[in-house]
Amino acid sequence: MDNVFLFVPNLIGYGRVLLALLSLYLMAERHVAAGVCYVISGLLDALDGHAARLLNQSSRFGAMLDQLTDRCATMCLLACLCAFYPHRMLWFQLSMAIDISCHWIHLHVTTLRGRGSHKSIGGEGSALLRLYYTSRPLLFCMCGGNELFYSMLYLLHFTEGPAVLGLGLVRVLAWLSAPVAVAKSAIALVQGYGAWAELGRLDIEERAAAKAL
Structure with missing residues (x-):
């Protein structure tokens, strides 16, 4: 089919x-x-x-x-x-802006370079990004941990969940997954920086090619 x-x-x-x-x-x-x-x-x-x-x-x-x-x-x-959590609005807004903008520019550059997938990192790309996109366990843990953090914050608005050693399970999971969410935003920034740098190199290459004609 x-x-x-x-x-x-x-x-x-x-x-x-x-x-x-x-x-x-x-x-x-x-x-x-x-x-x-x-x-x-x-x-x-x-x-x-x-x-x-x-x-x-x-x-x-x-x-x-x-x-x-x-x-x-x-x-x-x-x-x-x-x-x-209106008192934390700025951080959520920054997280949205980083996630959307960095993924968008990365996908745009991927298309311009003619690569078949956004997971294909060029030779001048970051070794961190190559590891991130080629290691499925790492990618799953990072994406899953990021979603876990925000999901636990959502649930925490309604409930602490069952108690574990005197602490609510939902709160514990939020604290444990918070570093993953921060790390994923940092990786997105690396991704965005690399994409902007590659877009600049593409401009330079095209202008050099035009002058050579």
């Missing part, structure tokens, strides 16, 4: 979008149901990639659907956190 719209990983991607939208609809008040929908949508992110490789159904359409679902879901969760 060559209909990319009906590829199994893309069907899973549509399901992720629906679950994310349902989570947003429930997010203001029904935290348990919203959290379940959000987590399942996130977990399906790993499943659609596995299905794409297993069934040889990787596609640019699916990759973009996956990227936009991730970015928009996290952004909407952060927007909710801005309302729940």
Whole structure:
């Protein structure tokens, strides 16, 4: 079957979008149901990639659907956190700006360079980014830890969760995952800096080529 719209990983991607939208609809008040929908949508992110490789159904359409679902879901969760924790609004806004801008410029440069995937890092790219995108365990832990942190902050608005050694489990998980969220933002900044630098080099190359004509 060559209909990319009906590829199994893309069907899973549509399901992720629906679950994310349902989570947003429930997010203001029904935290348990919203959290379940959000987590399942996130977990399906790993499943659609596995299905794409297993069934040889990787596609640019699916990759973009996956990227936009991730970015928009996290952004909407952060927007909710801005309302729940207005005194921390600046930090959530910065997190959104870093996430969106750095991924966008990276994808743009990837397209301009003619690379098949945003996970392909050029020879002048950061060794950190190459490790980040080639190590699936590292990528999973970083993305999962980042989502865990913001999800726990969301749940903490409603409940501390069951007590563990006198501390609420939700609060404990938020503290444990906080360094991962900070590290992921730092990696995004490295990614953004590298993309801007490469875009500048591309301008220089094109101007040099034009002068050589």
